[in-house]
Amino acid sequence: MAMQQQEDSAPAMPGHEPVAAHEGAAGTEGHSGGMPQFDFAQWPGQIAWFLIVFFGLLLFVRFFAAPKVGGTIELRETKIADDIAQARQLKSEADAQAEAAATDRARSRAEANKLAQESKAKARAEVAERLAAEEAKLAETTATAEAAIAQARSKAMTNVGDIAQQTALAIVEKLTGRAASAGESAAIKAGRG
Numbered sequence: 001m002a003m004q005q006q007e008d009s010a011p012a013m014p015g016h017e018p019v020a021a022h023e024g025a026a027g028t029e030g031h032s033g034g035m036p037q038f039d040f041a042q043w044p045g046q047i048a049w050f051l052i053v054f055f056g057l058l059l060f061v062r063f064f065a066a067p068k069v070g071g072t073i074e075l076r077e078t079k080i081a082d083d084i085a086q087a088r089q090l091k092s093e094a095d096a097q098a099e100a101a102a103t104d105r106a107r108s109r110a111e112a113n114k115l116a117q118e119s120k121a122k123a124r125a126e127v128a129e130r131l132a133a134e135e136a137k138l139a140e141t142t143a144t145a146e147a148a149i150a151q152a153r154s155k156a157m158t159n160v161g162d163i164a165q166q167t168a169l170a171i172v173e174k175l176t177g178r179a180a181s182a183g184e185s186a187a188i189k190a191g192r193g
Contacts, residue, residue, distance in 0.1 A: 165189055 168188045172180045
């Protein structure tokens, strides 16, 4: 109780009244003693401050925050659109270069095939030419050899007659033990002819 008396006798701070005094005043002035937001007497001031703060924030957002955010978004969209356009341009350039490379590759392949065919034809022609030259040399050598063989044969055939006559005379001499007479030699020569 002593504490309660001390609280009642303590000077009240400005804006704060002792609980007992406040309760007594609340009953006479219509204060509920609760939160000021629920006090109908303070609503006009609260609504005024709410509207001031709301429109202040609205104006701040409208003139400062939204343009910055909108500008950032627009800048980002522009950057993305530019990047996409650049990527499409690079893709089209790459496609054009790939097509040109494919055309060059096909042309080079056709030229290589043409050169290979020409080289094969040239090599075949050279081989055929060399083969014809070798065959001509071989034919010439063969003809020369055949002529030499024919000449040797005819020479041998002429000598064969002489050799045969001499052999026949030698056989007669061996068999008879005497040399063949001139008439027998003539008969042997006539038999050859």
